[in-house]
Amino acid sequence: MRKQKNRWVLALCVLFLLGSALPVTALGEKASWQFEYEPRIWGIDLIWSRLGEPLFPAVDTAYFFSVGGGLETFGFYRESAGTPYQPPQDGTNRALYQDANLTWSLGLKQGLVYDLLRLRNLWEAVLVYYGRYDHHLRDWTPDALLYATSFPDRAGGVQNAIFTGVLYNAIDEDQERWLKQGFYAELSGEFAPLGLFNADTGADYYRFNGTALWFYPLHKGDKFGIYLAERLMYDHLGGAYIPVRARTTFGGFSKYPFFSPGLGGSLRGVDAGRFDGYVKAVNNLEVRFGYLPWQEYGVVPEVIAYFDFGVTDNLTSRLDFDRIMAATGIGIGVSDLILYGNYYWNEKRFSFNLGLGLHF
Secondary structure, eight states, rough: OOHHHHHHHHHHHHHHGOOOOOOOHHHHHTOOOOEEEETTTTEEEEEEHHHHHSSSTTTEEEEEEEEEEEEEEEEEEBBTTSOOOOOOSSSTTTTTTEEEEEEEEEEEEEEEEEETTEEEEEEEEEEEEEEEEEEOOOOTTTGGGGGOOTTTTTTTTEEEEEEEEEEEEEEEEEEETTEEEEEEEEEEEEEOTTTTTTTTTTTTEEEEEEEEEEEEEEEEEESEEHHHEEEEEEEEEEEEEEEEEHHHHHHHSSTTTTTTOOHHHHHHHHTTTTSSSSEEEEEEEEEEEETTHHHHGGOEEEEEEEEEEEOTTSSSSSSOSSSEEEEEEEEEETEEEEEEEEEOOOOOOHHHEEEEEEEO
């Protein structure tokens, strides 16, 4: 039975990939659909969007949907008693488990204030339905800590949520000079009641999120582009049952169609899934350097120096500022495929990781 489920999940991922061109072919210029894709290490997310008939005058109305799938490694860093699990320097990391997943979403972005200079919405309201199906591959990682819990989502299952928020976007991007400038902010709420077909995983929670992005050019030239980039996120969860996927992620819309990893992952050099929490905050500060002469061939060598710090509540619903976590490092890559060298200050540990796309 498990092998059949695994084949079903992976087969659907392949179907999504093969079907990625269908809406463009079928609708063509008539519907003006735009297609994007976001690759994962082992998987992909496909996103379609279009401007439709405006619901209100003088602002744009956009419709979008996505499907995706992947085979990924996640982490749950808690012993069966709920105490934090410290991964070993050598040997098996019992926090890690394998997950095959499908994701889908359907949404609407409604303009509130139009930007006559940029010819797009400056303020927008967004409404999205999110869904995902997770199948944990227990045969692959039989000793994973998650399976020792009594959580209703320890084997995976379906989670559904409604997301709504207000977005402000005043960011300008100069692709020729590999620069960004401006400010982006959002306030959002995510609601996943048990009655929204969540009985399989027991999900019954709400989430409030605030996210801000800031970009500032340091050098504009024909050979080099250098700019500062900063992201600040705050996340607050509550409810009758908060599943592991919510505890180990940040919400918000800026990373649509998927959520940002929690402190583990958003704080580079920290294993994904570590320091889960009901309340958490992170700040990422980067200096991004791009070498431009090869850009006409689709190649931009990059160097990124960063400093990350964050704080969590350790499942107490109160941020613990006595333990602020910090990491610093340098990433070197080409066209957003970046190899990071990270130093996690709290544990004096150096590590490498591969980033597929910019961190934010």
